[in-house]
Amino acid sequence: MSFFFEVLIGGLLSGVMYSLVALGFVLIYKASGVFNFAQGAMVFFAALTYVGLLEKGLPALLALPATLAVMVALALIIERIVLRPLVNQPQITLFMATIGLTFFIEGLAQMVWGANVRGLELGLQDEPIQWVTETSGMNVSKFDLVAAGVAAILVTLLALFFSRTRIGRALRAVADDHQAALAVGIPLQQIWAIVWGVAGAVALVAGLLWGARNGVQYALTFVALKALPVLILGGFDSIPGAIVGGLIVGASEKLAEVYLGPFVGGGIEGWFSYVLALLFLLVRPEGLFGEKRIDRV
């Protein structure tokens, strides 16, 4: 039983990491209705830039704000060059544009910083926390716990940002109805720029954590692919949904791998969340927290 809990907690904690990536998606989706496939590439870009700057000899304290600046700048450029011209296009078109963007960012990142795998040292050890192991007999990673903490702080900050600030409220209005928002004088493009900037920052946090855990490498972009089922489960436009979805995906895929994997030869982590999301979609196409749509004819 404690093994089960160990797996579950491990899964939930890595689920938090998924949520972190998914958060970036939700932010952008809420504001501009774009499913930003390139969020994963942005995570990769952020991590690579940070490591790259460290390698150039920049101290960590300087490299962090510098990377943040780069990410925000990148996000703003994307918003300006890619998304604005595509405003009012069908969602699928926007989605495909972000796939193109993914390729571009990946190419750019590796061109600038090189393609070799690098480690990222945040001063955190990915090792079991002693006293937890002693008291309950379960292995809970210190790293995961800290990551979860960071994620929690980030979510709280974002929640505050949305509910307390003027921009946040405007953003909520935009998410509800673009036209109406425009009509009451909310500067749509300004909002979009801000949201993309925030998404860039979120990507940096996610990139640092994922990079520290798995090494900074091309494979980081696949994290984005994990975020998709998370969003399906949680709904594309719900921040709590992203968190809950992440937890579900993280926990269920770990449990599935451990308990189902051996029967089918393992490796099911790669697709389990997708099949889960697919089944879920068939039952409830609007997601856990999404609203049911009525088709006007």
Add this chain to the structure above:
Amino acid sequence: MLYREAGQFKVSYAADQQIFSIRQDRFAVLALVAIAFLVVPVVGNQYWLSAILIPFLIFSLAALGLNILTGYAGQLSLGTAAFMAVGAFASYNFMLRIPGMPVLLAFIGGGTVAALVGILFGLPSLRIRGFYLVVATLAAQFFILWFLTKVGWITNYSSSGVITAQQIVILGYAFTTPTAKYLLVLSIVTVMALAAKNMARGNVGRSWMAVRDMDVAAEVIGIRLMRAKLLAFAVSSFYCGVAGALFAYAYLGTVEPEAFNLDLSFRILFMVIIGGVGTVLGSFLGAAFVTLLPVLLSVTVRYLDSNLDLHIAESTISNLELMVFGGLIIFFLIVEPHGLARLWQIAKEKLRLWPFPH
């Protein structure tokens, strides 16, 4: 300007509905086909045939398959490569397990198995729309590849998961040279492209486009959404399956499931976007573009490298390629969402109206 259409009038619907209704177009296409069949095999060298033209044709076929699903029927798919894999591995097993299996029949069998798998993964499209469907096709991509890797029977318990395609023998003739393989692939692609065009211009194609453009209206005029969508998945997957089989048999020879990864799916999606969504011609233009661009890029970079002494690394070229592809996709979506085929179309219209403006 080149089109002199005065005097080309149609006295029957059959003439009016033919694929190339302008005489000049008919001649041009016939000439192109003749060149492809008669001239290219003679003048093409081994490198061009096996490294450029054969993959180009195979990718065209795969792009055509994806175009049927995404371009005509409006269902976005990111699992193209997986359906190709199904076709490749199913053909391999047909050849392996049925003695005396004709290879063409094995390709058809491979396509058919891919079609069945396509229908399976297309089922969710009845309930979910738009890019939610991406999840279903991504699930297919990941699940199918995992399945092919994990089930040893499929790869005939090859330890590395790599299979070696059997030799192509038709009526006693072994297709071993690049020229022979090229001609075989060309024939198959030509026939299947013609069939695709026929479906596209007929009732099936119109039903697909109706579902794509306005599904409620399509339903109200009596089109069965389920049938139209599943048919699109089936036909699309069949095309991809055959393309996958050719990929294994006529191009790579030895192949592992990982060759059909998500990256290949994206690559084929790019062909469709760059070439032109919802056109048969676009599939070919897109495949040509995506196949030739890396060649062009590396030639250019090498040229610059040797002349300017820049010491450009091989990896730089591949990264540059990623950026160029990504940039082009965005460029096309913004500037010409209907791709090269539309550019061609516009150029043609201009020539037809010359000297008047378009």
Add this chain to the structure above:
Amino acid sequence: MRTVERKIGAAILELEHISLAFGGVKALTDISFDVREHEIRAIIGPNGAGKSSMLNVINGVYHPQQGTITYRGTERRDMDPHRTAAQGIARTFQNIALFKGMSVLDNIMTGRNLKMHATFIEQAIWIGRARREEIENRRKVEEVIDFLEIQHIRKTPVGRLPYGLQKRVELARALAAEPSMLLLDEPMAGMNVEEKQDMCRFVLDVNEQYGTTIVLIEHDMGVVMDISDRVVVLDYGRKIGDGNPDEVRNNQAVIDAYLGVAH
């Protein structure tokens, strides 16, 4: 010399106690009326009265929570769009629902999809039945094109057409199915006077030439009173009047709810 005697037959479509709600919002409440063969039946009412919902119930896009629909003697709870089409009910939409990526000809050809039976394999090979059907149905479609006088735009992509012509193409698509009943959702909305006159003429011609029963939603009271045989008046999802144009014109509830307010 001109005899304008149309034979209006028995009721072929009967709607009884139809109620429809979305979530908690009631769109239609206990509505009953019938449509007789060969007549032009208008549904009028202010915006949001539930007129379009009514059409959507008739052809099965919406499923009412209560009530029954009887079409040509068969009673049932729901219609489904495909079956409705197969039974010869065609319609147009309030917001033009053409297939934007296709030409006028192809759009109208889709209207004949139920008459085409060739399998996709036959179509892929383009022989025999597939080829024959394309030609036969093209001929039928050309008759509709001729009828609606849209020869000059036959091969134009519908997206490039002005609004009035798009409406006409949509009517053509519905007519191509050779329907016995035609549901028209505001066929003249947004048209200028001349286009309206044309459309009126076409609606009357369809009714006269082919005996098609027509159920029509229209805002222009003049048009409704001119061309319809009987009128149903809806207001807030309830039926407040039903009868021939004169009766409806003199119905106090209708005057209060609709005419009095709107004019």
Add this chain to the structure above:
Amino acid sequence: MDAQLDTFPRLLLHHAQVRGSHPACREKDLGIWQTWTWLEVAVEVRALACGLAAKGFGRGMHLAIIGDNRPRLYWSMLAAQALGGIPVPMYQDAPAADFVFVLNDAEIAYAVVEDQEQVDKMLEAMPQVPTLRHICYDKPRGLRNYDGVLAFDALQALGREFDRAHPGFYEAEVARGRPDDVSVMLYTSGTTGKAKGVCQAHAAFIASARGGAQFDRLTPDDSILSYLPMAWVGDHLFSFAQWVYVGFTINCPESGDTVMTDLREIGPTYYFAPPRVFENLLTQVTIRMEDASWIKRRIYRQSMAVARRCGTQILDGKPIGTADRVEYALGNLLIYGPLRNVLGMSRIRVAYTAGAAIGPDLFRFYRSIGINLKQLYGSTETCAYVCLQPDGAVKFDSVGLPAPGVEVKIANDGEVLVRGPMLLKEYYKRPDATAESIDGDGFFRTGDAGLFDDDGQLKIIDRAKDVGRLTSGAMYAPNYIENKLKFFPHIKEAVAFGHQRSEVCAFVNIDMGSVGNWAERRGIAYSSYTDLAQKPEVYQLVKECVEQVNAELAHDPALAGSQVHRFLVLHKELDPDDDELTRTRKVRRSFIADKYAVLIDALYGGRTVQHIETLVKFEDGRTGMVAADLRIENAMTHAAPPAARAAQSR
């Protein structure tokens, strides 16, 4: 050709026999070019003729034919002729009231009409036309509930039944036909007085068709687009007489809106159109080229300069330099060829224009891009067949040489007289008019004033009766002046006055499209036709045109006195609905002079402004008043040249 082939029905049977499977008619209908072979046409005509016979139609009776050009209406002509009856085609766009006179005059009992619109007009006219009993229609649309009218198909079905019951009837009827039977009755538009029915015998139209066919070497493989009113003699000669004589293919367009597309699809080898059509085409070309990219515009301008320089010489087969030849070939590749293609004229071997004078620039444009456009001269009374321009000797200001079999002479007063097999038999029920128009030697008075030039080609100056004298005694040809003015694209109509006056003055109608465009490009705002017409800038524009005409007139000693001294721009368009123009758009000068007498007084009275109110009829039948203060302008005139210089300039 056999002596037997001397009536149209016999010619039809001949074609059915020798080229039965050759296409005779095509019509764009239901999206494709429906085609009938000569054999099929013969069968259709036979059924139709028998149907008419079953309904009591027979020898000497008149059959009204009203509608756009459709194969079935052409067949109706042949069917009527087969029975010894006489088809009477009528202008399809005239209102019902206009039909009444002709229907009564020709004692019409039978009519074959196109569609509901025409049936309605017939029914409207019926109470005033006691003879009219049988109406047969081609297009059934909207006619389902009409009583007492017969569908074309039903008539033919009746005919087939009749044919079975009376074997040999049809052959016998065709055999009874004689070449001097009247084959068609065409009503002249009637510039003055009521319309007259011109009776033309089979022999006349066959002679004209034969002459034209020989002159231009027409073959059964030629094809023509039939889109001009069937009541016009030009259409009857080109789309009927020559069609049935030669056995080529006529092509009927899908509708009035699609003539241009249909022309392009068919790409006829033989073409006939009044100058107005050529003018509209050129205007379209010019406007569309203005929208083209600068590079195309440049190539176009360059190529057209080359074409102007040597295009007509090349067409006429005259020797020119190699450099020009190369440049022309390049232009042909880039501009002329594509242009002919988009206009649907790339296969044209022979094109004719007639019916009005054609501007030299316009004429030259088509010839220079390689379209063999020629002029012909003729009238309803001569089967549109008097003079033809021969290939290789086309002049801009003449109408060509007398056609084969035609004698032309100029009377002392300048009137053109013609004699030949193509002359009318008579004016229907108008022996007085017939006698008046044909002199004792059998010469027909054309009513046109003309002269032969040095090459023996005929040059038409004006209507003979319009040619007047100024008080100075100088000759004054109003049409000549008006035409010169109308050749300017900005001027749509002009009416000149001067007979028995000291000087020439003119009314001008601006062309709304052309001047409107001109004004927009200059940022001149206007609210209506009337407003635009009275803009000072527009007056200046018109004045330049008038003065250019004066300069040209001054070169010719005979006409130098006819220079326009004063003019005004009319506030409304001259309109056939207001009786100011004929249906063929000729100005009715005397009517206009009466109607606008106050303006003429103002012109000659030296006033600079005149107020006028005019009653106009709108398209929907309503009437209204248009009022305006018209400005009157003086135009610069030139002194007449010395006789010697004038002789040289000839």
